[in-house]
Structures are given as C-alpha cells and as structure tokens.
Amino acid sequence: MTTAPQVSDSPDGVPHRVLVTFCIVGATLMQALDQTIANVALPYMQGSLSATYDEITWVLTSYITAAAIMTAPVGWFASRFGRKHLFITSLIGFTVASMMCGTAQSLAQMVIFRLLQGMFGAALVPLSQATMIDIYPVEQRGKAMAIWGIGVMVGPVLGPTLGGYLTEMYDWRYVFYINLPFGILATLGLTFFMPRSLVNINMRFDWIGFGVLSVGIGGLQLMMDRGQVQDWFSSTEVITEATIGGLGVYLFIVHMATAKEPFIPTALFKDRNFATGLALMFVAGTILVSSSSLMAPWLQNLANYPVETAGLIMAPRGVGTMMAMMTGGRLVGRLDPRKVMAVGILMLSWSTWEMTSWTPDISQATIVTTIMVQGAGLGFAFLPLQVLAFATLSPQYRTDGTSLFSLLRNIGAAVGVSVTSSLLVHNAQVLHESVGASVTPFNRALQRGRMISWAWNPMHAHGAALMDQIVNQQAQITAYIDDYWMMTLTALVQIGGRCSFAAHG
Numbered sequence: 001m002t003t004a005p006q007v008s009d010s011p012d013g014v015p016h017r018v019l020v021t022f023c024i025v026g027a028t029l030m031q032a033l034d035q036t037i038a039n040v041a042l043p044y045m046q047g048s049l050s051a052t053y054d055e056i057t058w059v060l061t062s063y064i065t066a067a068a069i070m071t072a073p074v075g076w077f078a079s080r081f082g083r084k085h086l087f088i089t090s091l092i093g094f095t096v097a098s099m100m101c102g103t104a105q106s107l108a109q110m111v112i113f114r115l116l117q118g119m120f121g122a123a124l125v126p127l128s129q130a131t132m133i134d135i136y137p138v139e140q141r142g143k144a145m146a147i148w149g150i151g152v153m154v155g156p157v158l159g160p161t162l163g164g165y166l167t168e169m170y171d172w173r174y175v176f177y178i179n180l181p182f183g184i185l186a187t188l189g190l191t192f193f194m195p196r197s198l199v200n201i202n203m204r205f206d207w208i209g210f211g212v213l214s215v216g217i218g219g220l221q222l223m224m225d226r227g228q229v230q231d232w233f234s235s236t237e238v239i240t241e242a243t244i245g246g247l248g249v250y251l252f253i254v255h256m257a258t259a260k261e262p263f264i265p266t267a268l269f270k271d272r273n274f275a276t277g278l279a280l281m282f283v284a285g286t287i288l289v290s291s292s293s294l295m296a297p298w299l300q301n302l303a304n305y306p307v308e309t310a311g312l313i314m315a316p317r318g319v320g321t322m323m324a325m326m327t328g329g330r331l332v333g334r335l336d337p338r339k340v341m342a343v344g345i346l347m348l349s350w351s352t353w354e355m356t357s358w359t360p361d362i363s364q365a366t367i368v369t370t371i372m373v374q375g376a377g378l379g380f381a382f383l384p385l386q387v388l389a390f391a392t393l394s395p396q397y398r399t400d401g402t403s404l405f406s407l408l409r410n411i412g413a414a415v416g417v418s419v420t421s422s423l424l425v426h427n428a429q430v431l432h433e434s435v436g437a438s439v440t441p442f443n444r445a446l447q448r449g450r451m452i453s454w455a456w457n458p459m460h461a462h463g464a465a466l467m468d469q470i471v472n473q474q475a476q477i478t479a480y481i482d483d484y485w486m487m488t489l490t491a492l493v494q495i496g497g498r499c500s501f502a503a504h505g
Contacts, residue, residue, distance in 0.1 A: 078399040
C-alpha cells in the first residue's frame with residue numbers, strides 16, 4: 001500500500017489536493033442525500049416490512065437521532081485516533097450499514113441498521129469540512145467551501161427526487177444500495193491520497209459530558225420527531241422526552257462550565273466569529289430544510305401537481321444553490337463576505353415574502369423563478385457564513401468547530417421542520433373553524449343564484465362535502481402564508497446577526 005503523505009503545515013504543500021477534494025465531496029454528498037432520500041420510499045418499506053405508519057417513521061427517527069448524538073464527539077475521536085483513520089472507518093461503516101439496510105427483512109433489523117448508518121455517517125460532514133479548510137490556503141478557502149457546500153446544500157434537495165426515481169424504476173432497497181459505488185471510490189481515494197494528521201494518545205474521554213449531552217440531544221430530537229405524530233404536549237411520551245432532553249442539556253452546560261477538561265473545549269466559544277457563526281447557523285438551519293419540506297406538499301396537495309412534476313419544479317432550487325455557491329466562492333475572496341452574506345439573506349427573505357402571496361392558480365414560471373432565487377439566496381448566505389466563522393478560529397479546534405456546526409445545523413433543521421409543520425396543522429384547523437363559521441344559510445354570498453345555493457347547500461351530502469373542501473383549501477392556503485411570513489422574519493434576523501462578525505481576516 002502506498003503511504004499517505006503527512007499533513008503539511010502549509011496548505012500549499014498538500015499533494016493530490018484535487019483527488020482528495022473529489023473524494024471528500026463524494027462522501028459529503030452521500031451522507032447528505034441519505035438525510036432525505038429514504039423519505040419517499042417509506043410507504044413501500046411499510047408494506048415490505050409489515051409495519052404500521054407510526055412504526056415505519058422510526059426508520060427516519062433512528063437515523064436522525066443517532067447522527068445527532070454522534071456528531072458532537074467527532075472532534076475528540078479525530079484528535080485521539082487521527083482524522084484520516086476516523087474518516088475512512090466512518091466511510092466503511094456507513095457503506096456497510098447502507099448495504100445492510102438494503103437487505104433488511106424486518107422492521108427491527110431496519111431500525112438497528114439505520115442506527116448504525118447514522119452513527120457512522122455523523123462524522124462525514126464535519127471531517128470533510130475540516131479537511132477542506134486545512135488543505136486550502138486562506139485566499140482559496142471561499143472556493144473550497146463553495147465546492148464542499150454543494151454536497152451539503154444540494155444533497156437534501158435532490159434526495160427526494162432521486163429516491164422517488166430509484167423506488168419507481170427499481171426497488172426501495174436501491175435507495176441504500178446506491179451508496180456502495182460512492183463509498184468504495186471515496187474510501188480508496190482517501191486511503192491513498194488523504195494526508196495524515198497528528199494523533200494525541202494521551203487524551204481522556206469525557207464520559208460524563210458525552211453521556212449527559214447524548215441524553216439531552218436524544219431527548220430533544222425524539223421530542224421534535226415524535227411531537228407531530230403524538231400531538232405534542234398532550235402526549236405523555238413527548239412530555240417525558242422534553243423533560244429528559246432539557247435536563248440533559250442543562251447538566252451538560254453545568255458540566256462544561258465546571259470541568260477541567262470538558263467534552264467540548266470552552267475556548268471555541270471565546271472566538272467571536274465562531275460563536276456568532278454558530279448562532280446564525282442554527283437560524284439558517286431552521287430555514288434550510290423546512291422551506292423545501294413545505295414546498296413539496298404545497299405543490300401536490302394545493303396546486304395539484306403530480307409527484308413527478310412536483311419533483312421537477314423543485315429541482316431549480318438546487319440549481320440556484322449550485323450557481324450561487326460557485327459564484328459566491330469567487331466573490332468571497334474579493335469582497336467583504338459580510339456583504340455577500342447580506343445579499344443572500346435579502347434574496348432568501350424576498351423569496352419567502354413572495355410566497356406569502358401564492359395561491360394554487362399561480363403560474364409555474366413564477367414558482368420556478370421564486371424557488372431558484374431562494375436556492376441562490378441560501379447559497380450566498382451559507383458560504384460566507386462558513387468562511388467568516390472559521391476565519392479566526394485556531395486550527396487545533398477546527399474539527400471540534402465543524403462538528404458543532406453540523407450539530408447546530410441539524411438541530412436547527414429539526415426545529416424548523418417541527419415548528420413549521422405544527423403551525424401549519426394548527427393554523428389550518430383554527431382557520432377552518434373560523435371560515436366555516438361564516439357558512440350559514442344567512443350568508444348572502446351563498447344566496448346569490450340558484451346553482452350556487454344548490455351546489456353549496458350543506459343540507460345535502462354533496463353540498464356539504466363540496467363546501468368543506470373549499471373551506472379546507474382556503475384554510476390551508478392561509479396557513480401556508482402564515483408559515484412563509486414566519487420564515488421571512490426568521491431570515492431577516494440574520495441581517496443584524498452578520499454585523500456581529502469581526503472584520504474578515
């Protein structure tokens with residue numbers, strides 16, 4: 001076997017940088033795709049594995065929870081065992097677990113294999129980001145983050161489309177089998193060409209810190225994933241998960257503030273740029289996934305687009321993100337990243353504001369244009385955020401920093417999806433009651449014309465069903481508008497936050 005080069009003190013001295021970059025982006029894209037690629041295959045899995053709807057959702061919950069818990073210790077594992085060894089081990093484990101998911105014959109097997117897949121996949125994104133920062137010099141870091149960001153940003157967008165195609169053309173098991181060629185190529189490439197990093201064999205693992213943090217993250221993640229299904233705090237399960245999660249986070253904060261060698265170095269939070277970036281990443285995460293998760297049901301349920309057409313209409317969002325990433329990679333090196341970030345936030349805010357006026361009869365061209373601008377806005381906002389956050393952070397904390405970034409992005413995404421979905425359901429029910437209250441025999445609008453009064457007459461079954469359908473549609477439209485208003489205000493919050501960054505250096 002060829003001996004891999006040692007990591008160089010200067011990024012300019014890293015050999016085979018292009019090959020390493022391809023392998024890293026491939027690994028990142030593979031993990032990012034798996035966050036959403038299995039969603040559309042759930043109904044098919046449900047039949048094959050003889051599971052109920054409530055049971056089959058554990059296929060998603062098990063992966064997300066395991067990945068969230070195992071993201072935090074990535075920095076420690078990388079320092080103790082070496083970034084290269086951890087990267088390759090994670091890739092092999094993720095690929096093997098993916099194949100095991102494809103061969104699962106029961107729900108119990110699938111949940112266990114998805115837990116393993118999430119555990120091994122947790123390290124791929126933070127390790128790939130830290131490696132990209134290390135192998136590229138400061139003046140090329142914006143370009144490097146643009147290339148890396150394509151996998152992180154585009155993967156979740158393309159996941160449902162690719163998952164639907166594989167399930168329709170082949171079988172739901174190919175949703176997992178597709179990881180095999182990417183996993184093999186990335187593993188071989190990193191084995192031969194990725195630089196080795198230093199190893200600290202004297203490090204001790206903070207079991208107390210990891211334990212309470214795992215309990216906190218696991219409890220909160222389960223609360224957000226199961227809340228919608230269990231009707232939130234009317235459920236004993238959700239109350240228990242929220243209590244355990246909150247207690248775990250509280251104990252971790254106390255432990256981190258008092259321990260001599262905490263699980264996560266407190267020096268990370270003393271860096272102004274990184275602390276600001278961490279907060280803004282959480283906010284950005286709430287919009288990143290929730291914006292697309294709202295779009296799919298809007299197209300299918302309200303605009304009545306077929307599943308295939310809805311997937312094609314959403315594709316320009318990923319195109320806009322890729323274009324913004326590549327353009328922003330060059331702009332960040334020439335302009336103040338804070339200005340580039342402001343442009344992205346304004347584009348994102350405009351797109352969600354524009355969506356507050358959408359009705360089912362809106363033109364397809366308007367939809368495509370708006371979501372393409374939205375994708376570009378996410379790209380322009382996400383890229384400089386990464387560059388600014390790590391501009392002044394000490395190299396020894398980069399892996400810990402990228403782990404926290406991934407963790408906050410994932411938690412933000414979970415919060416965003418849970419909040420928007422819950423508000424959508426709640427507001428739709430409230431508005432249905434509000435609009436329905438005006439449907440009475442004394443409403444003059446229902447008395448105009450014999451056809452209108454007969455067709456919408458709630459006294460017979462046909463009229464009642466038609467009237468309920470119309471009321472429900474109006475309630476849904478207004479509920480989506482309320483969600484988009486909330487996302488607009490959330491996006492604008494980042495305008496003030498970006499001013500907290502120190503000058504880029």
